[in-house]
Amino acid sequence: MADRPESESRKLLGRLRDALAEDTAGQERLDRITQLIATSMGTEVCSIYLFRDEETLELCATEGLNPDAVHQTRMRVGEGLVGGVARTSQVVNTDDAPSAKGFRFMPETGEEIYSSFCGVPIQRLGDNLGVLVVQSKDARSYSADEVYALEVVAMVLAEMTELGAFIGEGAAMGARHQQAVTFKGGSAQEGAAEGHVWLHEPRVVVTNPVADDPETELQRLSDAVEELRVGVDKMLAGAARGDKEQLDVLEAYRMFANSKGWMKRMEQDISRGLSAEAAVEKEQSTARARMEQVTDAYLRERLHDLDDLSNRLLRILTGQGSETGADLPADPILIARNIGPGELLEYGRSLRGIVLEEGSVGSHAAIVARALAIPLVVHAERITTEALNGDHIMVDGDQGAVHLRPDDTVVAAFRDKIAMAAKAQERYTSIRDKPAQSRDGITVSLQMNAGLMADLPSLPSSGADGVGLFRTELQFLVRNQMPKRTELAQTYSTVMDAAEGKRVVFRTLDIGSDKVLPYMAPQDEPNPALGWRAVRVALDKPGVMRMQLQALLRAAKGRPLTVMFPFIAQYDEYRAARAEMDKALEREHILGHAVPEKLEVGAMLETPSLAFAPQQFFEEVDFLSIGGNDLKQFFFAADRENERVRRRYDTLNVSFLTFLEGIVNRCVTTKTPLSFCGEDAGRPIEAVCMAAIGLRYLSMRPASIGPVKSLLRRVHLNEVRDVIIEARERGDQSVRPAVMDYLRTRD
Known part of the structure; x- marks a missing residue:
């Protein structure tokens, strides 16, 4: 495969797309995919590990290892080579796995006869979903082209996992974006609210990760990037001339939009079989992973600029986002990574509640939320990757808790709390015009x-x-x-x-x-x-x-x-x-x-x-x-x-x-x-x-x-x-x- 990576990866992606299109159950589909990858890569083993919960990986499908180990073998993040890939989001490629640092022997899988190991993270926009592994008996180090092909396949698997393509047997294969999730953050404005999710920056879902016609995809990417550049130029033209800081930020923005390296990497991804959207998202995932590792504030800000540009480009390519005319629900709970006071004021009192991944109790958003008496929870980590527009959600600003897609028990208890608060409010209304005078005058x-x-x-x-x-x-x-x-x-x-x-x-x-x-x-x-x-x-x-x-x-x-x-x-x-x-x-x-x-x-x-x-x-x-x-x-x-x-x-x-x-x-x-x-x-x-x-x-x-x-x-x-x-x-x-x-x- 090393001598003709582009054609082989495109063939493999085509076969994957066909397998995903088949009317088969989730487990069958996963098994078929591991067979296809092992055959195409010329390896004896291909395994897919998915997260059972935030700290535990589960073997969900394998070609080559003991099939009885499927849904039985589990490991903690950081445990063994697979757990190491999950923890660091970095590729592990070794020709002598048993001697590699961190190796953990799992006798139930029968993997002791395999020397070589290559594991790549299955991730989407920095959200780790699992690990894709290939193994061989012979001591071989997988080539850069082979690793690249695995990363492309892992990215497609991430998209399919996101879309629920592998829902089926096994606890680790529960429906993504359908399960009840509770987030514990910080209380920045008290109060309780029930409603439906409204994403400030709507999540773009790529439904066509694999494409047959690279030329068409390259042209789509080129047209979208040109539209993006024109938009950035307009932003620059509209910026205040005397505002050097704002101009500097937008110039950096334009530099990224015109980056030849960024464009070249996306074009290479398309040549290997990805659609234009998937190529953009692959670059975005890489930038997000780097952002997690970078401590320098300036570099993080620049990577954030690149992340924002990728979102804009994806919205242009897919037509998804708030600009498409989606209607604000009647009871919106705003979800965002962070938000400025001006943007929040545009929503005004229409919001029932606000949940931020970042923010702080003294932030501009918190000041506005308090002024508008809207419950606000901050530091609800990863909620923007978990929530979808229209999801049922309950926000407890008193406890700093957020219940996304809550089950009936939580709903009943929460509504009781809201009813009690409403009853108390009626009591307060009855004394509104009376003085705040104690019993001793x-x-x-x-x-x-x-x-x-x-x-x-x-x-x-x-x-x-x-x-x-x-x-x-x-x-x-x-x-x-x-x-x-x-x-x-x-x-x-x-x-x-x-x-x-x-x-x-x-x-x-x-x-x-x-x-x-x-x-x-x-x-x-x-x-x-x-x-x-x-x-x-x-x-x-x-x-x-x-x-x-x-x-x-x-x-x-x-x-x-x-x-x-x-x-x-x-x-x-x-x-x-x-x-x-x-x-x-x-x-x-x-x-x-x-x-x-x-x-x-x-x-x-x-x-x-x-x-x-x-x-x-x-x-x-x-x-x-x-x-x-x-x-x-x-x-x-x-x-x-x-x-x-x-x-x-x-x-x-x-x-x-x-x-x-x-x-x-x-x-x-x-x-x-x-x-x-x-x-x-x-x-x-x-x-x-x-x-x-x-x-x-x-x-x-x-x-x-x-x-x-x-x-x-x-x-x-x-x-x-x-x-x-x-x-x-x-x-x-x-x-x-x-x-x-x-x-x-x-x-």
């Missing part, structure tokens, strides 16, 4: 967090007293260029109109860390959360801050205005930011514009250092808001983006509550209004404890106001405070158990 002001115009309609229905935090960065994040002052002024004015006189606290631009503007040069920082972000950026580059402050002053049109600076770490930073506000106010006076009848300027306390600022700071600032998410991660030195540690430390830890109480006491002394803003404010147990230590303003997502108000109205806050003090004196690490015991005694 202490009233707590519950306010909502917002960041989008879409949030404001929920202000009256939520029962919130106002907007305790309006995140202004979202108007910057969803654009490809800096917004104009007039545009911002109009947005802020509309927000104040929608609030109908209720107080809105506008937080100035909080960028950096995980929130990088598309038109801003990214900063290569070892720890962005502790780096150049928020007010630090604003003070170093004050032009944007001045523009935003002017927009806010003009939006007020003489009405009361409340502005808050984020991530203040020391008194001088607040004084410098306040000075910029005073300059902006003076300029508006000079220009003859209306100025706010009342102006409140505050700061977010997100670093432990600010809790120990001089007394003058607490006297000078109009109000303070504890930014609980950041403060907690810095207090415990536990990155909230790190799933290993972010849940390790309890908000109700005695040391953290004592620290918060110290801030409360300083603000009481100086009569400085103090609020707590963050995820923990919206958790009823945490909210009750915060109110018990003296916090009287809590800001949270709209959906949390009902549950928090309900619990606050059931308890005596002074009694909760006594429970906290007793737990502290006992030396408890957290007050949670004691508070939970107290709450169980309440009706």
Whole structure:
């Protein structure tokens, strides 16, 4: 076969296609394929191993080994030569298998008489499905052309496995994309949702991996690549001329689209018998496998560019994808590897839930999902390769769990949970217009967090007293260029109109860390959360801050205005930011514009250092808001983006509550209004404890106001405070158990 690889591989692929077209059961079809490969390759053995589960391979068909071993022989990933191929996704080719590193003797197969071994991964787009093996008695090392032919065959087998061609006997041959699967990820937005899958980047299914006419396929590939290049050129022409970073990315994109090496490899695949689609996907699988091994961030990004180009090329060749006019289901659950805030906002409130393979609790997508009150699970690994459009899916944002194609037991339990939540919501609606007042007469002001115009309609229905935090960065994040002052002024004015006189606290631009503007040069920082972000950026580059402050002053049109600076770490930073506000106010006076009848300027306390600022700071600032998410991660030195540690430390830890109480006491002394803003404010147990230590303003997502108000109205806050003090004196690490015991005694 080594002297005429192209014709032999094409013949073999043709025979494979014929075998797959036969009306035979899955096992029969697999047996026929192993016979064909062994005969064509001139080997005594050909075996196909498929994954039984994520860690176990099973011998599913063989020509040459003991047939009784089929569906009996199993091995773990990494075990033996076959397991090694599965673990590394690399070819193993040796003329002396028993002496090769990692060899494992399996007496039930009768393979001890075979010296040579060649194993190639059966994979599709980085998704390992199994291993294809040939073996011979004579000590031979398979040629590069023979290995190549095996890789092409393995790729076709992967496509057929994907399409369910081998469904039949044996646990390892269950229907792909038909079984129930549960994914455990991280909770980025709470809530539960049931619906049907909508893939943000639809999975392209190649149904014709083998082709008879190479010339036709080469022409199809050439036409599709030309269409792809024209599309990339249009993207470049439409890019902002002054945006060097965006232009650099698109130039790299065009470089790949015009790569002769990329094109040549695909043409070679077609000459060996693959269709144009299969040739593209074979190159894409190779790039995905390389991406898994590469640690360099730049190279990974370039391989990601190539992956994206391959997807575009496949959609051109097959006509598959969202652009073909497929309709969004009535109850869509969005599935994506990752997604930007602008793309997510295009879907808007039509989504029931969101599941991402990547993402983080502080990502742009999470911010938008929280603003839209859509359940979001992140780090659901491999879900984009498992889910298909239209699949039934259930998302548990509280537990970070996703049930794809769930069985009846899971469906029943999940629907019970949703029904209970709906019933609780009815109860919360009944107290919407009542105050959040404890049984001993202490009233707590519950306010909502917002960041989008879409949030404001929920202000009256939520029962919130106002907007305790309006995140202004979202108007910057969803654009490809800096917004104009007039545009911002109009947005802020509309927000104040929608609030109908209720107080809105506008937080100035909080960028950096995980929130990088598309038109801003990214900063290569070892720890962005502790780096150049928020007010630090604003003070170093004050032009944007001045523009935003002017927009806010003009939006007020003489009405009361409340502005808050984020991530203040020391008194001088607040004084410098306040000075910029005073300059902006003076300029508006000079220009003859209306100025706010009342102006409140505050700061977010997100670093432990600010809790120990001089007394003058607490006297000078109009109000303070504890930014609980950041403060907690810095207090415990536990990155909230790190799933290993972010849940390790309890908000109700005695040391953290004592620290918060110290801030409360300083603000009481100086009569400085103090609020707590963050995820923990919206958790009823945490909210009750915060109110018990003296916090009287809590800001949270709209959906949390009902549950928090309900619990606050059931308890005596002074009694909760006594429970906290007793737990502290006992030396408890957290007050949670004691508070939970107290709450169980309440009706």
